[in-house]
Amino acid sequence: VVEGWSFLDTVESNFRPLVVIELAKGTKEETIEWFTKRIVDKRANGGAQLLIKPLVMENGVENIYLVGASHLRLLLGAETVGLVKECSDNSMRTFTYSSRKTFKDFADDNHNFLTMAECQYIIKHELENLRAKNEKMIPGYPQAKLYPGKSIVRRLLTSGILVQIFPLHDREELKKLRHSWYGRVKVGYQPLDDIRCYFGETIALYFGFLEYFTFALIPMAVIGIPYYVFAWEDYDKYVMFATFNLLWSTVILEVWKRICAILTYRWGTLLMKRQFEEPRPGFHGVLGINPVTGREEPVYSSFKRQLRIYLVSLPFVCLCLYFSLYVMMIYFDLEQWALDYHKENESNFSSLMLYVPSIIYAVVIEIMNRIYRYAAEFLTSWENHRLESSYQNHLVLKVLVFNFLNCFASLFYIAFVLFDMKLLRQSLATLLITSQILNQFAESLLPYWLQKRYNRRMKKRMCSQKTDRDLSIAEQVNMEKEMGTYLGTFDDYLELFLQFGYVSLFSCVYPLAAVFAVLNNITEIYSDALKMCRVYKRPFAEPTANIGVWQLAFETMSVISVVTNCVLIGMSPQVDALFPDSKMDLVLTVALVEHLLLAIKFIMAFIIPDKPRDIQMKLAKLEFESLEALKQQVRAFQMQLHFLLIHH
């Protein structure tokens, strides 16, 4: 079995495969030769100075390569990417090779100073920054043009020569992580630090948020249960519940910022300097001079992009929104039809039929969301944004607007046009529960089952009954390269965002929503963990300091929920009965309360500091130190100058 791995003894004995490169089958010899030479070449010659080994498969095809790096190379790479690590005095500092001795756990022979995820991130960074020098094209492929400074790997990817690059799993570590994460049934926190070490900060932060959010929902759920059990319908209790919810949702979002700061400070990403953003892989244009970098690279007129956005994307999104509303109206027709049917033939079957339209609608919503997702991705990519961040912002905006309308329009319609609280409660419950079940199924269980079946087939084909641990590297690579690719945390956050909408927008009508959300999130943690460890290829670690645009999205949702809840409470018959003489007074009171709540919300968001005091102090200390160091440099330089001036 080990014949494909024979180079291990011939070359360096400590070569540790970290990243897998899969080239297209039948890639020309000269291309492979040139590419591998560039990867192993010295930095001085413009190479990446990494180690690379071909992996010969059983069938003799040689299109897979393993990439690694020497320990020293990785340390220098850590400095290049600006990694922040903990020092011996427990402060966090940017790692530099010259100051390496001051870092905690550093020893020249300690190869675990950098986590495997960090090593893989460094290798990815170095590969992506492998740039063309004077090559006009990729050798052997004249149509794959290059220009000085173009990232070689990105060009290879876009021209289809490079199929994929992915980091290898560490089966030992993964097993330990799985065990502590979801292997045993226990009540407690997730091992976030271990997750971060294995999967990187972005994914650890998602699981941190998921866990935090679940804990934060528990008070809402606990307070919500008696409303269901005792069938409380008094308006004052609803008012209390809704008011608590609104203030609570503000508090939890503010407190999350603080927890996020604590986590990312510990992980070092809070202090990491933003790297200069390179054009995204899909960006194309005619060669021109970039006014910022002064380099020759593709440029694309911003005016043309604006045209595409406002003349094509915007109308398309509006059309989709209209279509979604149209589908909603069909749903209401169905609902009416089911009601009529139930009235005509009262039976168990007919009362069950009452739920059918909602369920169908929930399924249709999920399908529409997914189809729209592809369209939005296609459109945003066609808009040809230069930077990944700009692409992401436009994509998120498109998807959020549509998903919000698609999921909540029917509820708004029922609440504020039909004024049917009973139907609202029923629809809300059906939508929430159906979408949660569908999501859990489509996201984790289905892929897991498919993966398992595939693995079983693979193993059978290999005619070996070994456990995972005994797999050779060749078999491991073979297995992992066929696994699905995890496309980032977008869908996971989106799911949480919509759930937050269901819980907060109409919380005073259906206090039980929080209970379902909590239950769903507990299983979600397990199924997402399963998905990360079992279903998908290991993703590259991405350093990140916060949950980005999602913080804003959640905050916006909580502002909207203040408005909807105030209106719902104002519409309740109990509150109505309080103002028997004048509906005017009722509406004015509701409006006043709403504005007060919004004001309190904004003041709270303003007053609660985004970072805990001790993190603030640590950051101030670091800033002070760097300013002092700079001052020392300037002073030393000035003294030299003075000395020179005096002695001449």
Added chain:
Amino acid sequence: VVEGWSFLDTVESNFRPLVVIELAKGTKEETIEWFTKRIVDKRANGGAQLLIKPLVMENGVENIYLVGASHLRLLLGAETVGLVKECSDNSMRTFTYSSRKTFKDFADDNHNFLTMAECQYIIKHELENLRAKNEKMIPGYPQAKLYPGKSIVRRLLTSGILVQIFPLHDREELKKLRHSWYGRVKVGYQPLDDIRCYFGETIALYFGFLEYFTFALIPMAVIGIPYYVFAWEDYDKYVMFATFNLLWSTVILEVWKRICAILTYRWGTLLMKRQFEEPRPGFHGVLGINPVTGREEPVYSSFKRQLRIYLVSLPFVCLCLYFSLYVMMIYFDLEQWALDYHKENESNFSSLMLYVPSIIYAVVIEIMNRIYRYAAEFLTSWENHRLESSYQNHLVLKVLVFNFLNCFASLFYIAFVLFDMKLLRQSLATLLITSQILNQFAESLLPYWLQKRYNRRMKKRMCSQKTDRDLSIAEQVNMEKEMGTYLGTFDDYLELFLQFGYVSLFSCVYPLAAVFAVLNNITEIYSDALKMCRVYKRPFAEPTANIGVWQLAFETMSVISVVTNCVLIGMSPQVDALFPDSKMDLVLTVALVEHLLLAIKFIMAFIIPDKPRDIQMKLAKLEFESLEALKQQVRAFQMQLHFLLIHH
């Protein structure tokens, strides 16, 4: 006349006095000797390495000193404070002495490379950063304690040995500036760049904002005039006016950010790094270890400060607010009394009497604002904030809340409790016009008149009928040291803020407010300019990149004005008549429109970029360059390392 200035020939011939230090009369000899020695001492010995000369007055008292610095010292100081200047290639860069040749207009003999305001700022910075070494106290004053690292000048100031430090006027430059600023009657922009060169960025930015704000109000004023002329009372016209106002006020605040970025980029302050903030002069506490700097310095428990804020300041502010409301109720009694009087004896006198309560109230408001201002300053200073920025934030918050209530409470009461639009219009007009007249008088004309009288007396005493230009330095210093001290732009911004409130909060009731605001601001520009050039001592330049907390204050005001205007329009009889059947529909429509307008406002604020595209590009370019430079350094270092590793 020149006898006091006799040292000019004895020492350096190119000594240019920049800053004046006035010590208390009768300061001990040993203190003066020690202080001047520390000022002229070499940097290596912990001195400031500046030049200092005593100024002997006619009466022989020697308590005034002139401070200057050599050209080289100023250039090195410019590097220390992190000044940003324009390079030969028109880009803005942080000045360093070693790269001095690359800067525009730099020549070793060009002493105008740094503006006089910059030189004075540098000297102030160097004086304030003159720190105690091992001195335990100020020599001669055992009660004035020192500890290593304590700013000597700040201790001298707080112990009363140092009376004041102020920069000298440049009478030539000032004359030129006065001429181009307000010397001739012309329509056009202010010479903002010249103002910035003479007074620094903070003051230039205030005048820039004042001018911009005036221009921005002109469309509102122009649209408002026909409402007054033709006595338009149609609701649709009011709705149009108010809607225009609301969107316009959002636009102008967003556009200001862009203009501010353009100005401060040109002046270099947009790129200036924030300096580490030292404790403010008034801060006191017991000696302890500062956890951020690790130095021994006074520390004051944050808990005690919180106690003072919440147990003393907050109740006091609430009491003042209550008192202000109480005064307001007295005003309404007076108003009622005047109405009754007018009804009983209808005469010209009685109809004039109708305006008297408003005028009295406006005067009382101004007086209360000013008294409260002192109380707020005293309280905030007693709260013992460590940093100047924190002190300022607490002061601004206290003052803004009180001023807002004090000025606008009566208008809110009239509008939303009494529903008396006629009275509202009348009150608004009286308050606005009275407060403008009072302000212009108290702020500029009165001090100017006092100053002029004083100058005349001084000149008479000196028995010389010379023009300003012929004044000797001694006479100039003598004159300037008695001038008032300009206490910063706070009051000027506050005045504009309240004016913005009068214009925007009730704009749909009194469209003429914008006209008065424009007229006031045009004279305000002139009277403020007069104040800066003639009445006050020259202030030290303060680099700043924006108008700080005032941006937030103006934005908050424009949000509040959306609410008030929507309610006012909803209350107007014309709109009322549109919904004859149901008042509910009216209120709901108003609420809906209000929320829509607020949503549009926030979306607009989000969409309009804070910096113009070309400034963004320039900033990106600078960032790119500094990252590239860093990368080059790292790469060079890595290559050295590799070389070493290979050859051993």
